[in-house]
């Protein structure tokens with residue numbers, strides 16, 4: 482046993498790649514782990530072969546993980562409940578689990594998505610459904626297959642509740658998985674959800690043959706845009722300097738292991754959205770997130786040219802090649818607006834124009 486101080490009972494809801502990877506970490510760390518999933522055949526395979534042939538076929542699962550389709554037996558006696566269910570099904574699974582949840586338990590969402598009705602993040606859904614005090618989220622640069630391969634990885638547990646932060650650090654922190662703490666739950670959760678949008682754009686840019694300068698510009702301006710949105714939603718901008726902000730953005734915008742990146746790449750090669758999603762065969766949360774975030778940004782008056790550009794490519798039939806113009810036609814404003822506000826740059830431009838000293842700044846080819 483690594484850092485866990487006492488043997489704990491952990492429940493994982495979800496039989497996908499991340500749920501399976503987290504279940505195995507907790508078991509590697511000495512916990513009793515029970516994993517809930519709906520598919521009887523997959524349950525049998527996990528228990529018999531210690532392998533999840535549907536989502537992580539190439540990796541061994543710690544034999545201490547026991548899978549079941551029975552929510553009651555999985556949840557009863559669990560100190561920590563990790564929920565790794567796509568956002569569209571998250572609430573219904575929490576509702577089904579509710580009879581066996583209790584206020585003493587620590588409930589942690591690992592899902593990087595947004596619920597359409599009310600623009601709710603998954604920890605808010607947990608709060609609404611249970612009203613329990615120990616609620617947190619896990620987010621960070623965490624490609625499930627790399628974790629399953631025991632590649633050195635770090636994540637963030639975010640909660641206003643110190644017990645939640647500490648216990649998750651103890652239960653999951655081990656020689657290949659580091660767990661850093663944050664009390665900005667909203668910022669960390671938004672970071673995880675928002676970066677999926679830009680991972681689609683990055684996959685698309687790669688397929689279109691754009692260079693490293695372009696990729697760097699895309700990721701950096703994405704960081705400016707997502708932190709602008711999150712701050713307008715009440716998050717702390719400093720959170721975006723951390724693993725759940727720039728950390729997750731880097732990995733998801735750079736890796737073919739990311740499902741969001743792969744959807745973008747498929748779009749960039751000319752597939753339609755339906756074809757790209759069908760080819761993936763798994764959930765890419767960013768497809769839904771971009772629609773919800775653009776609607777919310779318009780409502781709040783938050784400037785998000787990259788997300789808007791991607792939204793048009795995904796849903797309005799605009800060719801993927803036009804993503805490039807989204808990058809180049811937006812306002813030339815402040816680099817880091819938490820240092821030099823956008824409004825100050827805009828005001829200076831207006832004053833220059835007013836004095837007739839303004840140069841169009843355009844450059845042809």
Ligand SMILES: NC(=O)c1ccc[n+]([C@@H]2O[C@H](COP(=O)([O-])OP(=O)(O)OC[C@H]3O[C@@H](n4cnc5c(N)ncnc54)[C@H](O)[C@@H]3O)[C@@H](O)[C@H]2O)c1
Pocket residue numbers: 495496497498499500501518519536565566567568570573574591592593594623624625626763764766
């Ligand atoms: N895969 C990763 O690398 C990774 C890493 C970090 C976070 N996440 C986040 O974790 C969440 C889950 O990801 P994943 O990779 O495990 O997803 P996945 O697509 O691999 O699997 C999701 C699981 O949920 C189950 N499911 C779907 N609808 C359900 C329903 N109505 N009722 C019960 N179960 C249902 C599926 O059968 C599957 O077992 C996602 O929101 C993702 O953003 C994923």
Ligand SMILES: O=P(O)(O)OC[C@H](O)CO
Pocket residue numbers: 593621622623624625677680729732733738739740741742764765766
């Ligand atoms: O496969 P994706 O695109 O859902 O991304 C996985 C994780 O969020 C990376 O941290």
